Amino acid sequence: MKQIGLRMGLLVGALLIVPVMAVFFVADRLAGLPFVPFDLFDWLARTLPGGLITLGIDAMVSLIGGLGLGDTASTAKLLEQLGALGLFLLVGVAGGGIAFTLLQGREDRQRVLFGAALGGLVGLLMLVISAAVNVTASAAPVVQAVWILLVLVGWGAALGWVNARFARLPEAGAARPGEAAARIEAPTAAERPSVTVEPIDRRQFLVRVGSASALITVAGAGLGALAATATQGPQEAALSEALEDTPSPPRATAALPNADAALQPAPGTRPEYTPVEDHYRIDINLRPPAVDAEEWTLAITGLVDNPLTLTLDDIRNNYEPMDQYVTLSCISNQIGGDLIGTTRWTGVSLQQILPQLGLQADAEYLKISSADGFYETLWLGLVDADERIMLCYAWDGRPLTVDHGFPLRIYIPDRYGMKQPKWITTIEVMEHDEEGYWVRRGWDEVARMKATSVIDTVATDAVYEENGQMFVPVGGIAHAGARGISRVEVSVDDGEWQQAQLRTPLSDLTWVIWRYDWPFEEGAHTFAVRCYDGDGTLQITERHPPHPSGATGIHTRRATL
Numbered sequence: 001m002k003q004i005g006l007r008m009g010l011l012v013g014a015l016l017i018v019p020v021m022a023v024f025f026v027a028d029r030l031a032g033l034p035f036v037p038f039d040l041f042d043w044l045a046r047t048l049p050g051g052l053i054t055l056g057i058d059a060m061v062s063l064i065g066g067l068g069l070g071d072t073a074s075t076a077k078l079l080e081q082l083g084a085l086g087l088f089l090l091v092g093v094a095g096g097g098i099a100f101t102l103l104q105g106r107e108d109r110q111r112v113l114f115g116a117a118l119g120g121l122v123g124l125l126m127l128v129i130s131a132a133v134n135v136t137a138s139a140a141p142v143v144q145a146v147w148i149l150l151v152l153v154g155w156g157a158a159l160g161w162v163n164a165r166f167a168r169l170p171e172a173g174a175a176r177p178g179e180a181a182a183r184i185e186a187p188t189a190a191e192r193p194s195v196t197v198e199p200i201d202r203r204q205f206l207v208r209v210g211s212a213s214a215l216i217t218v219a220g221a222g223l224g225a226l227a228a229t230a231t232q233g234p235q236e237a238a239l240s241e242a243l244e245d246t247p248s249p250p251r252a253t254a255a256l257p258n259a260d261a262a263l264q265p266a267p268g269t270r271p272e273y274t275p276v277e278d279h280y281r282i283d284i285n286l287r288p289p290a291v292d293a294e295e296w297t298l299a300i301t302g303l304v305d306n307p308l309t310l311t312l313d314d315i316r317n318n319y320e321p322m323d324q325y326v327t328l329s330c331i332s333n334q335i336g337g338d339l340i341g342t343t344r345w346t347g348v349s350l351q352q353i354l355p356q357l358g359l360q361a362d363a364e365y366l367k368i369s370s371a372d373g374f375y376e377t378l379w380l381g382l383v384d385a386d387e388r389i390m391l392c393y394a395w396d397g398r399p400l401t402v403d404h405g406f407p408l409r410i411y412i413p414d415r416y417g418m419k420q421p422k423w424i425t426t427i428e429v430m431e432h433d434e435e436g437y438w439v440r441r442g443w444d445e446v447a448r449m450k451a452t453s454v455i456d457t458v459a460t461d462a463v464y465e466e467n468g469q470m471f472v473p474v475g476g477i478a479h480a481g482a483r484g485i486s487r488v489e490v491s492v493d494d495g496e497w498q499q500a501q502l503r504t505p506l507s508d509l510t511w512v513i514w515r516y517d518w519p520f521e522e523g524a525h526t527f528a529v530r531c532y533d534g535d536g537t538l539q540i541t542e543r544h545p546p547h548p549s550g551a552t553g554i555h556t557r558r559a560t561l
C-alpha cells in the first residue's frame, strides 16, 4: 500500500470542501437549512476575545475608508462573508491534511469508514456551533442537525475514498497504459473486489476529482443564486406581511419638520434625511436574524408583578405612538466616516409600558435581549427621567427592515448604537446591572455620543460672486447626541476660526447642517471644522480612534480652487 502524503491531503481537502459549501448554500436557499460557513464565522466573532475582534473591526473600517472601497457597512459585511468562506476553506484544508495523515498505514477498506467517522466528528462540532448562533434557518432544528451531520459525514467519507483510490494508483507518469489495460482485461477473481486498476495515474485522478468538485460547485452556486432571486426568503415574506397589515403613514420624506428652514445646505452636503436603504447597518451577524412576525412576541419578565407578553399589534395599537427624528451613529465610526444616519423613528415610550408591569421594589435595570444573542442593560432611573426612550417598530413610516431590527428595536437618546439592541425578543427586569455585549468586549460602558463635526463639501463648482467678492460654499454636519449644536466654526489653512451658519435641524436629536461661505482665494487650501454642543462645550479636538468610547478629532478637507 503506497503512502499518501500530508500535502496531497491538504490539496484534496481544499478540492472537497468547496462543493460542500455549495451544497450548504443550495440547501440554505431552497430549504431554509443553515449555511454552516457563516455560522462558524459568527460563532468565532462572538467567542474570540473582544480585544481581538475590536482590532479586526478597526483595521477593516480603516482599510475600507483608506482605500475608498465604498460604503463602510456593506463593504465590511461583504469582506466578512468572504472571510467566512475563506475560513471554511481552511477548515477543509486542515481536515484533508489530518485525514490523510491519520489514514496512513490503514487498511484500504477502512479508509472510507474512518473518513466518515472523522467527518461525523466535524459534523457534530458544526451542528452544535450552528445551533448556538444560526438565526436565519427556518427548517426544524432536528432536520438542521441531521442535515449538517449528513453532509459532513459525506465529506469525510469522500476524503477517505479519494485517499484509498490514491493509494492504489501509480505516481504521475508511472502508469504504463499497456500494462494497466492488460490487467483490466484479465482480472483474476481474487483481485476483483479489492484491487481495481485503471489506466490513469494520480495526477489524472486528481484532475477528475477537481472537475467533479468544480461541477458540483458551479451547479450548486448557480441553483442557489437562481433560488435567491426567484423565491422570497422567509425574512422578506415576514416583512411584506407586516407591511400589508400596517396602515402606512405618510413617509416622512414628504414633509420634513424643518421644511421652512431658511439656510440651504451647501451643494454637495449629504442628504439631511437618510434614505433607509442608505442607512448604515452594523451588527454581529453575517446575515440578519429572520424573525417571523406572526410568531414573534415581546416577553417582559423578571422583577414584576404582572409579566407582559406583547404582540407587534399590541405594541402598535395599544399605546400612543411617538415619532422622533434621530441621528444614530456607530461607536466605530471614524471622524468623517459613514457609520451615521438620520431617519424618523416611530415607537412607544417605555414610560407608557412600565406602569403596567407592577415593578417590584428592587427593580433597577432592564436587560434587553435580541434574537441574535446580543443584549444590553438599561438603568430604570434613565427611563424614568427620559420619555424619549422608546421601543421602536418603524423607520421612515414603515416597519423596520430586517437589516435594521424588524420587528422591534430600542431608542436611547445620546447613546451610540452599541447600547441599542435591534431584533428585541425579551426584556428582563433585574436588580443588578450587567455588562452589555460590547461593554463586556472592552467598549465604553456609557457610550455617550461624542460631539463631532464633518466637512461634506467644498463646493468648488458652486462658486458665486456677491458685491464683487467671490465665495465658495463649504458645508457639512455637526452632531452631539441629544445635546444639540450651538456653534460650528471653520478654519482655512490654520487661520482664525470663523463662525458657520446653522440650519434648523430635524429635531434636537439629529445632526445639524452647517454652511460657511468662504471668500474665495485661488490655490490649494485645507479646511477644518469644529463644533460646540448645546451647552457650549467645544468638541474634543484631540485625535483619538473609535475604541473604546468613540472617535474624536478635527475633520479636515483639502480642496484646490
Ligand SMILES: Nc1nc2c(c(=O)[nH]1)N[C@H]1C(S)=C(S)[C@@H](COP(=O)(O)O)O[C@H]1N2
Pocket (backbone or CB within 6 Å): 279, 280, 281, 282, 283, 284, 285, 328, 329, 330, 331, 370, 371, 372, 373, 374, 375, 403, 404, 405, 416, 417, 418, 419, 420, 421, 422, 423, 424
Ligand atoms: N441585536 C443587535 N442589535 C444591535 C447590534 C447587534 O449586533 N445586534 N449592533 C448595535 C450596533 S453596534 C449599532 S451601531 C446599531 C446599528 O443599527 P443599524 O444597523 O440599524 O444602523 O445596532 C445596534 N444594535
Ligand SMILES: [Mo]
Pocket (backbone or CB within 6 Å): 282, 329, 330, 331, 332, 417, 418
Ligand atoms: Mo456600532
